[in-house]
Amino acid sequence: MKIAILTSGILPVPAVQGGAAENLIDYYLAYNDRHHLHDMTVYSVYHPAVEKHPALRSQANHYIYIKRYDWVSRLKAKVYGLIHKNEYYHYQLEYFFEQAYAELCKQSFDLIILENRPGYALKLRQRLTTPIVSHIHTDLINPQTAQVEAIIKSTNGFIGVSEYIRAQILSVGIPTKAFVVYNGLDEQKFRPQAYSAVTREALGFSETDFLVIYTGRIVPKKGVKELVQAIRLLTDQPDIKLLVVGGDNYADSVSSNPYLDQLHALGRQMPGRVCFTGFRPYGQLPAYLRLADVAVVPSRINEALGMTCLEAVAMGLPVIATNDGGIPETLAGQKHILIDKDGDLPRQIADAIRRVKCNYADFTGNRLKTPFTKEVYAKSFLETISQYG
Numbered sequence: 012m013k014i015a016i017l018t019s020g021i022l023p024v025p026a027v028q029g030g031a032a033e034n035l036i037d038y039y040l041a042y043n044d045r046h047h048l049h050d051m052t053v054y055s056v057y058h059p060a061v062e063k064h065p066a067l068r069s070q071a072n073h074y075i076y077i078k079r080y081d082w083v084s085r086l087k088a089k090v091y092g093l094i095h096k097n098e099y100y101h102y103q104l105e106y107f108f109e110q111a112y113a114e115l116c117k118q119s120f121d122l123i124i125l126e127n128r129p130g131y132a133l134k135l136r137q138r139l140t141t142p143i144v145s146h147i148h149t150d151l152i153n154p155q156t157a158q159v160e161a162i163i164k165s166t167n168g169f170i171g172v173s174e175y176i177r178a179q180i181l182s183v184g185i186p187t188k189a190f191v192v193y194n195g196l197d198e199q200k201f202r203p204q205a206y207s208a209v210t211r212e213a214l215g216f217s218e219t220d221f222l223v224i225y226t227g228r229i230v231p232k233k234g235v236k237e238l239v240q241a242i243r244l245l246t247d248q249p250d251i252k253l254l255v256v257g258g259d260n261y262a263d264s265v266s267s268n269p270y271l272d273q274l275h276a277l278g279r280q281m282p283g284r285v286c287f288t289g290f291r292p293y294g295q296l297p298a299y300l301r302l303a304d305v306a307v308v309p310s311r312i313n314e315a316l317g318m319t320c321l322e323a324v325a326m327g328l329p330v331i332a333t334n335d336g337g338i339p340e341t342l343a344g345q346k347h348i349l350i351d352k353d354g355d356l357p358r359q360i361a362d363a364i365r366r367v368k369c370n371y372a373d374f375t376g377n378r379l380k381t382p383f384t385k386e387v388y389a390k391s392f393l394e395t396i397s398q399y400g
Contacts, residue, residue, distance in 0.1 A: 020107035042389035136165035173337030195388025224303035234309030241360035258290030329374035
């Protein structure tokens with residue numbers, strides 16, 4: 012098939028700036044490049060780092076870039092927003108769509124894949140009869156979604172990253188095709204035997220510390236504040252330390268905002284017990300995970316799947332996480348503790364950390380399961396979209 016892929020319009024593909032969805036797109040594009048299954052064209056925001064990326068030499072995959080972040084593009088997007096009000100997404104995303112659509116119309120495609128932008132189907136269905144499949148990475152299609160019935164009727168089918176997401180889509184009550192393809196992780200990069208670029212000593216920890224790690228975005232909905240508060244509750248065990256790896260907004264993360272400032276202030280109340288690294292490129296995460304004894308995923312929302320859980324178990328870590336969304340699916344058969352996100356989260360986290368520490372031998376031995384490897388993911392995704400050809 013000849014397939015068009017509309018990305019989110021925020022981060023570039025290849026994933027030179029990170030991004031979970033962008034990495035997953037890279038995985039199925041790489042698989043397609045090796046096996047030459049489809050002729051695929053990706054519409055992505057531009058970043059200078061993509062120019063020399065080896066993926067652009069592919070014969071099966073093609074990349075068309077839309078400039079969005081230079082001052083000319085920002086100005087044009089602003090003008091677009093002033094003229095076109097009350098569209099589905101923020102004017103910058105709608106402007107990206109229109110630029111991508113102008114390029115897309117220069118070719119004829121058998122299928123269009125929307126990567127986590129299901130609202131784009133509203134415009135596409137008005138203009139084209141091409142089948143549309145929406146790849147849903149977050150909880151975007153549910154009974155509370157704006158114009159959800161129109162979106163579903165404009166879309167030929169959905170691929171969700173978990174059974175939780177599939178159930179949310181079907182709960183709207185509009186007949187549609189909804190498949191599950193679990194996200195995949197690069198198990199060659201996330202393995203405990205490698206990576207020694209970062210040391211505990213460099214971060215202010217000792218080898219005898221019991222090190223708790225959080226990796227991901229530092230925003231209120233992720234529960235990082237509650238995790239820091241949990242460490243404060245463990246005053247009787249000063250060897251329990253916390254490593255927080257991440258920023259508020261991927262590569263565009265800032266060093267200070269009200270929420271970050273609050274977290275840093277809490278950390279300063281426990282000298283030597285909490286370290287904030289700030290944003291780190293995705294490729295560096297295994298080096299930090301390798302240092303830890305347990306990973307905590309204290310999300311206050313229903314995560315679609317929980318890639319941070321997969322990354323932790325692949326590195327052999329036990330996981331403490333909230334019991335909602337797709338997280339239980341990622342941790343099935345793994346050594347873990349699930350807690351109630353609507354309860355006293357700091358207290359539950361603290362109690363779980365104690366339990367893992369006191370019974371650590373019972374929580375060792377995690378490893379990534381086959382359905383969550385990048386090869387299985389990519390193969391399954393491409394097999395699933397073939398049903399629409």
